[in-house]
Amino acid sequence: MQFGIFTVGDVTTDPTTGATPTEHERITATVAIAKKAEEVGLDVFATGEHHNPPFVPSAPTTTLAYIAAQTERILLSTSTTLITTTDPVRIAEDYATLQHLSNGRLDLMMGRGNTGPVYPWFGKDIRDGIPLAIENYALLHQLWREDVVNWSGQFRTPLQGFTATPRPLDGIPPFVWHGSIRSPEIAEQAAYYGDGFFSNHIFWPASHTKQMVALYRRRFEHYGHGSADQAIVGLGGQVFMRKNSQDAVREFRPYFDNAPVYGHGPSLEEFTSQTPLTVGSPQEVIDKTLGFREYAGDYQRQLWLVDHAGLPLKTVLEQLDLLGEEVVPVLRKEFDALRPAHVPEAPTHASLLAATSSSEPVKENAR
Amino acid sequence: MTTSHLAVITAGLTQPSSTRLLADRLTEAVVRSVRETNDSTDDVVVEVVEVRDVAHDLTNHVLTGFASPELQVRLDAIAEADAVIIVTPIYAASFSGLFKMLIDVLPADALRDTPVLLGATGGTSRHSLAIDHALRPLFAHLGALVAPVAVFAASVDWGSQDAGLLGDRITRAGRSFAGLITGASKVRASDPFDDVTPFAELLHGSSRA
Numbered sequence: 245m246q247f248g249i250f251t252v253g254d255v256t257t258d259p260t261t262g263a264t265p266t267e268h269e270r271i272t273a274t275v276a277i278a279k280k281a282e283e284v285g286l287d288v289f290a291t292g293e294h295h296n297p298p299f300v301p302s303a304p305t306t307t308l309a310y311i312a313a314q315t316e317r318i319l320l321s322t323s324t325t326l327i328t329t330t331d332p333v334r335i336a337e338d339y340a341t342l343q344h345l346s347n348g349r350l351d352l353m354m355g356r357g358n359t360g361p362v363y364p365w366f367g368k369d370i371r372d373g374i375p376l377a378i379e380n381y382a383l384l385h386q387l388w389r390e391d392v393v394n395w396s397g398q399f400r401t402p403l404q405g406f407t408a409t410p411r412p413l414d415g416i417p418p419f420v421w422h423g424s425i426r427s428p429e430i431a432e433q434a435a436y437y438g439d440g441f442f443s444n445h446i447f448w449p450a451s452h453t454k455q456m457v458a459l460y461r462r463r464f465e466h467y468g469h470g471s472a473d474q475a476i477v478g479l480g481g482q483v484f485m486r487k488n489s490q491d492a493v494r495e496f497r498p499y500f501d502n503a504p505v506y507g508h509g510p511s512l513e514e515f516t517s518q519t520p521l522t523v524g525s526p527q528e529v530i531d532k533t534l535g536f537r538e539y540a541g542d543y544q545r546q547l548w549l550v551d552h553a554g555l556p557l558k559t560v561l562e563q564l565d566l567l568g569e570e571v572v573p574v575l576r577k578e579f580d581a582l583r584p585a586h587v588p589e590a591p592t593h594a595s596l597l598a599a600t601s602s603s604e605p606v607k608e609n610a611r
Numbered sequence: 612m613t614t615s616h617l618a619v620i621t622a623g624l625t626q627p628s629s630t631r632l633l634a635d636r637l638t639e640a641v642v643r644s645v646r647e648t649n650d651s652t653d654d655v656v657v658e659v660v661e662v663r664d665v666a667h668d669l670t671n672h673v674l675t676g677f678a679s680p681e682l683q684v685r686l687d688a689i690a691e692a693d694a695v696i697i698v699t700p701i702y703a704a705s706f707s708g709l710f711k712m713l714i715d716v717l718p719a720d721a722l723r724d725t726p727v728l729l730g731a732t733g734g735t736s737r738h739s740l741a742i743d744h745a746l747r748p749l750f751a752h753l754g755a756l757v758a759p760v761a762v763f764a765a766s767v768d769w770g771s772q773d774a775g776l777l778g779d780r781i782t783r784a785g786r787s788f789a790g791l792i793t794g795a796s797k798v799r800a801s802d803p804f805d806d807v808t809p810f811a812e813l814l815h816g817s818s819r820a
Contacts, residue, residue: 448677509674518679 245579246590247572248288249281249564250323250444250480250547253301256554259502264554270300271307273557278311280561282318284568290321290353290547295329295362298504305338312346319592320346323444323547324355324423327384328376329366331400336387336408343413348593353421353442353478354381356430372399374429381422385437388417416600419591421478421545424456431456435463435475440590443540444480446549447505449518453479454539461541476590478545479536482521484555485566489524495559496523503553526570533575542583544590546575614654615645615792618692622662622699622710623732630732631661633764633781634698637730640785641696641792648793658688662713669712678716690721694792695755697746698730701738705745706731714749723754728788729761736765760787 251274257264265273278289291301291308301307308320325335343350356373363370379397386393387408396402412418421440424430425448434441441460445453457477464475486492493512500512515521522532533546548567551560619638623630642655668682678686689695699710729746742761750757762784768777
């Protein structure tokens with residue numbers, strides 16, 4: 245099982261000090277956080293993509309390539325890549341380049357984005373969100389699998405005799421996850437391709453996640469990729485820890501109360517009881533995370549949000565120490581013991597390469 | 612025998628509330644009429660949603676995008692109801708803000724093709740038309756089957772001689788709404804030349820409705 249962190253990349257004033265990081269500070273902090281994640285033994289670092297303030301990650305492949313150059317082991321990913329408003333040709337080119345530079349330490353998570361004006365800024369219509377996600381990904385899928393593509397669709401200029409370069413490393417496209425909170429079409433899309441499905445359930449009750457994951461698993465089996473419990477599932481989470489539970493609550497409360505998204509709304513106590521947010525001791529994080537398995541099944545990837553709402557870099561790095569030292573080693577052991585042998589790990593470049601070289605390569609047709 | 616589920620949304624803020632009082636009397640009138648209409652074989656199960664009880668949950672829902680378990684139970688009751696009675700106080704020439712928050716977080720199509728009986732309360736009868744200029748367009752937008760007879764109760768309606776008239780309006784609205792729910796044909800007015808009010812009754816100031 246893979247454990248890691250995902251960042252939204254928000255520039256938020258620290259409510260306890262009034263200090264707001266500059267964009268430069270936030271971007272360099274993001275790199276420091278990713279390097280620390282590798283150092284403490286996490287498996288995945290993922291960054292969001294936004295094209296509006298107060299967010300800095302508008303150019304994820306630039307940041308991820310810079311991180312790739314300074315790390316050796318950690319898998320780099322996105323949370324999410326905007327498949328709706330980004331030209332699939334550019335996604336194919338940018339991420340294939342990053343795949344080469346990182347020696348295959350790359351996968352992606354597709355998402356639609358939740359900021360209305362981003363669509364018109366990029367010449368799209370938010371009402372086409374789902375059709376854009378479906379058509380653009382179909383093209384991206386083809387670009388990474390066929391050397392010469394002839395294509396026409398509704399949302400982009402047609403392609404005749406087009407080859408996306410560079411070709412994927414070793415002829416193996418990066419593994420793709422599809423992220424969605426509540427659109428069944430996206431769970432269906434992930435199932436159709438046999439891709440991963442990621443439920444960022446950090447702001448939502450478990451019942452939503454359960455429905456979406458169950459749909460994805462059922463349809464994954466329907467499309468013949470394996471049994472439902474072999475589908476590739478990732479979950480979000482959100483934690484703030486101190487050795488002593490009360491210290492965690494006291495320290496995190498002002499950040500919670502003023503946080504983007506849910507600040508000035510429900511109380512910390514209400515939100516922790518209704519969503520995966522855990523504020524407490526490492527043991528409480530372990531218990532809550534193990535509980536995700538009860539409604540999502542045996543899953544392959546757990547990502548936590550640890551660096552938002554104005555938390556200072558020093559505090560975030562302390563959170564990573566706690567994750568690496570006290571939480572993840574226990575979770576690895578516990579999840580491994582619970583997982584049946586026929587449930588696979590999340591695919592990586594190495595595992596996909598091993599799978600193709602052990603069997604005769606199959607030329608996949610365009611869908 | 613069939614069982615109808617009737618949800619009652621009441622958005623009064625005070626305790627006791629005249630909005631709740633109107634909601635209860637409308638409910639009683641509807642239930643009575645349904646039972647009379649269908650040979651007393653049909654049953655009506657009533658689920659009352661006091662909006663005030665979930666005021667904080669509504670704010671949280673608007674901010675976070677999901678309902679607390681307490682609110683979810685109520686949203687489900689409304690979405691699953693066969694018919695809905697809705698009563699709101701009129702503030703600043705329209706429905707109350709808290710009431711609108713509940714409507715805003717209802718799932719899309721929750722009230723589509725659902726019979727809805729409207730009621731409203733206000734300080735004076737000069738707000739009577741708020742039902743028609745504020746509530747009807749809202750529920751037309753939601754695709755509800757809005758009953759043609761609605762009831763507005765001003766403060767003065769609850770006292771003096773007007774109280775009796777309010778009772779008549781509630782009964783009429785209940786009967787009309789029961790017809791909408793059960794599909795019963797309408798009751799024709801009697802011929803005024805066929806059945807005259809005796810003069811002694813006219814002298815005492817009453818007439819047959």
